[in-house]
Amino acid sequence: MTTEPGGRSLQRRLLASMAAGFVVLLLLISLLLWAYARGAANRTYDLLLAGAALAILERTSIAPEGPTVDLPHSAMEILALNPHDRVAYRVFSPQHGQITGTEGLPEPGRALDDLPYFYDANFGGASFRFVSQGRRLTAPEGREWVGVQIGQTVEARRAQQWSLFLNGMAGLAAVSLIGLGFVWLAIRRSLAPLRQIETELRHREPADLSRVEGTPPREIRGLFDAINDFIARLGQSRALTESFIADVAHQTRTSLSALQGHLSLATDAPNLDQMRARVSKADRQAQRTVRLTNQLLANAMVIHRSDQGSLAPLALRSLVRDTLAEQLRDSRLRHIALSFEDEGLRNGHDRIMGDPVSIREALRNLIDNAVRHGPVENTITVGLTEHGDEVWLSVEDAGPGISEADLPRATQRFTSISTETAGSGLGLSIVSAVAKGHAGRLELGRSPLGGLRAAIVFPRLIVLLLCLLGISLAPPAARAETLSIFSATDGPAMAPLIAAFEERNPGVRVSYSEFQTVGLHRALLDISPGLVPDLVVSSAMDLQVDLVNRGLARQLDIPDELRPPDWATWRSELFGFTFEPAAIAYDRRLFDEEDLPRSHRDLASFVRDNETKLAGRIGGYDLRGSGIGYLFATQDSIQGPQAQRLTEAFGRAGMRRYCCTSQMVAATASGEIALAFNAIGSYAAAFASDTPEVGLHFLDDYNLVMTRTGFVPKAATRPDLGARFLLFMLSDDGQRLLTESTPLIPIRPPGKATAPILQKIDNQRSSFLPIRLGPGLLTYLDELKREQFLSGWEASLGKQ
Numbered sequence: 001m002t003t004e005p006g007g008r009s010l011q012r013r014l015l016a017s018m019a020a021g022f023v024v025l026l027l028l029i030s031l032l033l034w035a036y037a038r039g040a041a042n043r044t045y046d047l048l049l050a051g052a053a054l055a056i057l058e059r060t061s062i063a064p065e066g067p068t069v070d071l072p073h074s075a076m077e078i079l080a081l082n083p084h085d086r087v088a089y090r091v092f093s094p095q096h097g098q099i100t101g102t103e104g105l106p107e108p109g110r111a112l113d114d115l116p117y118f119y120d121a122n123f124g125g126a127s128f129r130f131v132s133q134g135r136r137l138t139a140p141e142g143r144e145w146v147g148v149q150i151g152q153t154v155e156a157r158r159a160q161q162w163s164l165f166l167n168g169m170a171g172l173a174a175v176s177l178i179g180l181g182f183v184w185l186a187i188r189r190s191l192a193p194l195r196q197i198e199t200e201l202r203h204r205e206p207a208d209l210s211r212v213e214g215t216p217p218r219e220i221r222g223l224f225d226a227i228n229d230f231i232a233r234l235g236q237s238r239a240l241t242e243s244f245i246a247d248v249a250h251q252t253r254t255s256l257s258a259l260q261g262h263l264s265l266a267t268d269a270p271n272l273d274q275m276r277a278r279v280s281k282a283d284r285q286a287q288r289t290v291r292l293t294n295q296l297l298a299n300a301m302v303i304h305r306s307d308q309g310s311l312a313p314l315a316l317r318s319l320v321r322d323t324l325a326e327q328l329r330d331s332r333l334r335h336i337a338l339s340f341e342d343e344g345l346r347n348g349h350d351r352i353m354g355d356p357v358s359i360r361e362a363l364r365n366l367i368d369n370a371v372r373h374g375p376v377e378n379t380i381t382v383g384l385t386e387h388g389d390e391v392w393l394s395v396e397d398a399g400p401g402i403s404e405a406d407l408p409r410a411t412q413r414f415t416s417i418s419t420e421t422a423g424s425g426l427g428l429s430i431v432s433a434v435a436k437g438h439a440g441r442l443e444l445g446r447s448p449l450g451g452l453r454a455a456i457v458f459p460r461l462i463v464l465l466l467c468l469l470g471i472s473l474a475p476p477a478a479r480a481e482t483l484s485i486f487s488a489t490d491g492p493a494m495a496p497l498i499a500a501f502e503e504r505n506p507g508v509r510v511s512y513s514e515f516q517t518v519g520l521h522r523a524l525l526d527i528s529p530g531l532v533p534d535l536v537v538s539s540a541m542d543l544q545v546d547l548v549n550r551g552l553a554r555q556l557d558i559p560d561e562l563r564p565p566d567w568a569t570w571r572s573e574l575f576g577f578t579f580e581p582a583a584i585a586y587d588r589r590l591f592d593e594e595d596l597p598r599s600h601r602d603l604a605s606f607v608r609d610n611e612t613k614l615a616g617r618i619g620g621y622d623l624r625g626s627g628i629g630y631l632f633a634t635q636d637s638i639q640g641p642q643a644q645r646l647t648e649a650f651g652r653a654g655m656r657r658y659c660c661t662s663q664m665v666a667a668t669a670s671g672e673i674a675l676a677f678n679a680i681g682s683y684a685a686a687f688a689s690d691t692p693e694v695g696l697h698f699l700d701d702y703n704l705v706m707t708r709t710g711f712v713p714k715a716a717t718r719p720d721l722g723a724r725f726l727l728f729m730l731s732d733d734g735q736r737l738l739t740e741s742t743p744l745i746p747i748r749p750p751g752k753a754t755a756p757i758l759q760k761i762d763n764q765r766s767s768f769l770p771i772r773l774g775p776g777l778l779t780y781l782d783e784l785k786r787e788q789f790l791s792g793w794e795a796s797l798g799k800q
Contacts, residue, residue, distance in 0.1 A: 011184075011191050018183045022176045029172060030165075037164035041157045042118070042129070045082060049131035050116045052078045053148050056091060057135040060146045066096045067137065067146045071785040073638055073776065080774040084571055085153040086549045087775045088123060091784075093146050100784035105149050108132040112147045120154075124551050127154045193217055197227070209235040311438065316350040316359075316384055316391060316458070317342055323360050324382060327367055335377050338367075342384040349386050352458040354438055359393075359456075362434040366395040366454050369428070374399030379449055386460065390440075394455035396447035407444050431456065483510045483721040486524070487537040488517040488627070489708060489744075490662070490683075494537075496741035501728050508721060516659065517543060517627025524552065524713075532715040534722035537708060539580070539680070540627030542634075542777035544709045548574045549778060553711040556723050562730040564747050568707045570773040576707030577729045578738065579747045581761065581768050582632050583681040584697040585665050585688070587674045591695075599701040600642040607649040614653045617674040619664040622657035623793055628706065632678040634780040634789065635704050635771055644796065650677070651797035662687070669694050678704070685757035686743030696757065698764055705770040707747060 055075040061068060069091045079087050090101030094112065106121035112134030119130055128151040136143050193216055200212060209231050216224040263282050269275030324340055327333065342350075363382070370380045374397045383394045402410050410428050428442070431454065435442040440458045447453035483501075487494060491514050498510045513533070515523060517540035524536065524547055538544050547553065553573035563569065568576030584603075586596065590613075597606040607614055621629020636643040656673060658664045661683040664676035669691045676684070681696065681703075688694040710729065712722040728734045735746035745757065761768065771777070780789055 011187050014187045015180070015184055018187075019180055022180060026169075026172055026176060030169060033168045033172075034161075034165055037161045037168070040164055041161040044160065045129065045152065045157050046116075046118050046131065048078055048082055049118070049129070049150050049152065050133070052076070052089075052150050053116060053131050053133045056089070056148045056150070057133065057146070060091065060135060060137065060148075062137050062139045067093045067099055067139075067144070069099060069146075069784065070788060071100065071779055071782045073779045076776045076779040079150070079152065080772075080776040082152060082156050083566075083774055084156040084159070086126070086551060086571070087150070087152050087778065088128065088549075089148065089150045091146065091148050093144065095144050099146070100782050101149075105151065106130065108149070112145045121151075123151065126551055128152065129154050129157065193220060197224070201227075209238070311353045311355055313351055314354050314356055316352060316354070316393060317345065319356055319359060320363065320382060320384055320393065323363050327364065330371075332371050336371065336374075337377075337379045338382070339380075340382045340384075344385050345391075346386065349460060350384060350391060352391055352438070352460060354458065358434045358437060362431045362456060363393070363395070365428070365430050369454075370395060370397035370399060370451070373397075374451060381447075381449065389460045391458045391460050392443075392455045393458065394453060396449050396453045397451040398447070398449040399451035401446060401450065401452040402444065410444060428454070481508050481718065481721060483508055483535070483718060483725060484513070484533040484716075485510060485535045485537060485722075485725070486513050486515060486520055486533040488515050488520045488539055489537055490514070493683075493742050493744055496737055497729060497734065500733070500737055501725055504728070505724070510725075516625070518625060521547065521627065529715055530717075532713050532717070534716040534718045535710055535712055535725055537710045538627070539706055539708045540631055541576075541706055541709055541771055541773060542631050542781055543627050544574055544711065545570065545773055545775070545777045546781050548711055549775065552713055552715075554714045554716075554719060556712060556726070558727070558730065562727065564707070564730065565770075567770045567772040568709070568747055574709050574711045574773055575726060575730065576709045576773065577726075577734070577747055578682070578708040578744045579749070579761075579770075580706050580708065580745055581681040581698065582678040582704040582706070583684050584699070585668050585676040585679045585684040586695050586697055587668055587671060588693055588695045589671070590674050593695055593697055596697050597699070599699055600636075600639075600646055601701075603699070604642065604646045604649045607646075607653050611649075611653050614674055616654040616656065617672075618650055618653050618655045619658055619667055619673040619676040620650060620655045621664075621678065622659060623790055626659055628660075628680065629678065630780070630786075631706065631771070631777075632704055633793065636678075637789070639702060639769075647793060647796040655797060665694060680706075681757060682743050682745045689756070696760070698760060698767065700764070700767055702769040703764070703767055705768045707770070707773075708744070709773065 052075040055072050055078060056069060059070045059072050061070075071091075076087075088102045088105060090103065090105050091099040092101075093099060104123075106119075106123055106128075108117055108119050108130065110117060110132075112132070114134055114136070116131050116133045119132070121128055121130060130149055130151040132147065132149050134145045134147040137146055197212060197214075197216070211228045211231060212224065214224070263279075266275045266278035266282060269278055320340065320342075324338065328338065367380060367382070370378065374380070379398045381394075381396045383392070383396070385392045385394070428444075432442045435456045435458075438456075438458055440456060443453075443455040443457055445453045445455075485494075485498075491512060494512065498512060502508060502510060517538055520536070520538055521540065521543040524532075536544070536547070548571065553571075555572045556575070558569075558572070558575065564576050584596070586593075597603040607618065621633070623630045623633055633643070633647075636646075656667070658667070658676075661676075661680040664673070664679055665684050665687045667673045668676050669687070671693075681698075684694070684696055688696050710726050712719050712726065716722050729738075730747075735748050738744045738746040739758075745761070749758070749761075780786055
């Protein structure tokens with residue numbers, strides 16, 4: 001069964017009622033399913049929190065100064081199994097207070113217990129799920145509690161909750177649709193008699209208004225009778241309409257016949273006076289016929305132009321003046337005072353979106369009505385005023401006007417209000433159509449002159465042309481946009497990328513500020529809101545993860561084809577764009593590469609065996625001041641005990657400390673040192689290419705690989721520019737530029753390796769061990785853990 005637009009069929013109504021019942025049932029089930037999905041998601045991720053809490057509690061102990069903890073890397077690795085959420089933690093003692101971790105975490109609201117307690121709370125502007133658990137340790141003063149709180153943001157939980165919920169709801173929806181299908185078949189079969197009536201009526205000829213015959217079911221008998229009654233009334237209405245059309249045709253023929261009769265009589269007039277009188281009557285009859293025809297054509301034209309959407313910006317003041325100048329040529333206006341007032345209208349405030357042809361026709365109709373229905377010596381005032389965001393075009397006269405009772409029907413078609421002057425009844429109808437076609441309205445009322453006041457109200461066009469013109473004429477320097485980058489990468493290495501980006505983005509200037517890795521991290525933690533950069537780039541992956549984990553970065557939608565490998569991206573907020581292995585830079589004047597050790601174990605033995613030769617001639621990072629050095633050292637310690645042995649060997653050989661790779665490699669070239677350990681491979685290779693005294697060596701067991709990472713801060717002034725530069729570095733053009741014009745190594749290897757370091761990487765690719773971005777890098781940023789590691793490192797070097 002079909003219905004007119006906006007109507008409702010009985011079949012659909014029945015189906016909707018049944019569907020509403022299904023919806024109510026689904027809502028009840030969905031509430032239960034939502035609760036189940038939430039519980040299941042929480043149980044899954046709560047296991048990670050509980051596992052991390054236990055791992056940390058197992059490493060708590062009592063020191064002479066009180067409770068302490070050796071934060072295990074495994075705890076953060078457990079949390080890193082959820083690669084999407086930020087983490088926060090603290091270890092504390094009710095007696096001694098904070099031991100380590102993040103201060104100010106929300107309290108659980110209950111005393112410590114040896115069983116995990118989970119709760120939800122807000123922290124740092126984000127929703128977190130926390131676990132609180134304690135452990136009792138034996139201290140000299142007696143047993144005391146040590147507690148741990150660990151929290152994760154709930155993004156992954158919510159994603160899993162929605163996944164479980166939507167999958168469950170999809171199954172329920174499918175079953176419901178099948179059920180509704182059976183209901184629809186039953187309803188359709190029950191309503192078959194109605195479709196039979198519909199078919200009979202649809203195939204009838206338009207002139208067939210006979211009754212519908214048949215014996216309908218009891219339930220629709222009343223409808224059946226109502227249809228037949230309606231058909232009967234429709235037949236009566238058609239008969240009346242045909243009669244009306246016949247009357248109109250008769251009146252038209254009569255008018256034309258009268259005109260023809262007047263002209264015939266004028267032709268047969270016996271004298272000039274009778275002929276003049278008969279021609280005058282014919283002229284008045286012709287004027288009435290012509291006016292009626294013109295009004296019908298004008299009405300059709302206005303409706304047509306409104307439908308065609310012919311509106312454009314125009315100025316009403318000049319349009320009204322031109323129209324009045326044309327009207328003054330009409331001989332009927334010789335004794336009429338016609339004036340135009342626009343003193344209250346400011347320059348430029350007469351602009352609207354309009355159609356000049358339609359507006360002229362409306363104004364002519366208003367003036368014509370005032371002339372025809374007013375006295376011979378009439379006064380007509382055309383006004384143009386502004387009221388807020390509206391422009392009023394009004395016509396006032398000193399005629400009889402329209403009574404309040406007749407105003408509602410004054411704009412009806414073929415309705416003439418005046419009884420003294422015959423009219424077509426289309427004038428104000430045309431004006432009203434013009435007003436509606438311009439998203440305006442027609443206001444009718446009493447004029448101060450005593451007659452009618454008709455006003456067309458237009459919405460005013462707010463034009464910002466001058467402002468836009470001022471921007472377009474501004475000098476290029478005034479329009480330049482600034483992209484602010486804070487980076488811990490040498491300026492010359494980034495210069496080709498910056499130049500290429502500025503060339504591809506005319507009008508964008510890059511402001512590049514260079515820091516050391518630790519200094520950059522501190523600057524971003526202490527920076528004022530108005531000075532936040534648009535992009536942050538650093539080689540210290542752990543410090544970058546810490547900044548992102550604090551909620552300082554915004555998520556970016558990176559296309560899959562440009563997205564870095566999984567190990568080099570975190571939370572869609574932090575992205576790596578280079579592949580830079582740690583390497584050994586050595587003095588070729590002292591060693592041949594074939595004589596160098598092939599593993600970290602061999603390197604420790606090599607240093608011990610050549611302790612005299614290498615005394616004071618091994619270079620390494622100052623871990624307290626070098627972020628990348630600290631990162632490499634902590635990651636080496638995770639790989640096994642060889643890192644400790646190697647540090648002790650370096651200590652016995654009197655290792656020299658440097659801030660950065662460039663100083664270590666330069667010292668190697670000058671002969672100051674013989675080996676530089678864990679130098680950034682890209683920088684060392686670039687230096688070695690210009691300095692034949694410096695060689696580059698990779699080990700066979702593993703070579704740590706770091707990636708320079710970038711993120712766009714949430715508080716950035718121009719985050720769009722920061723994201724655009726980051727996308728450029730990840731693009732094919734940016735990666736190719738890294739290979740060809742910078743010492744850096746792209747994260748996506750080129751098709752064919754030409755540079756020596758790229759060939760070395762290809763030959764030993766299986767030995768490279770990328771450092772994964774994620775919460776695991778936060779382990780050694782813990783203040784207590786960091787101090788313990790640095791103290792042990794300094795002790796191993798022989799300096800307490």
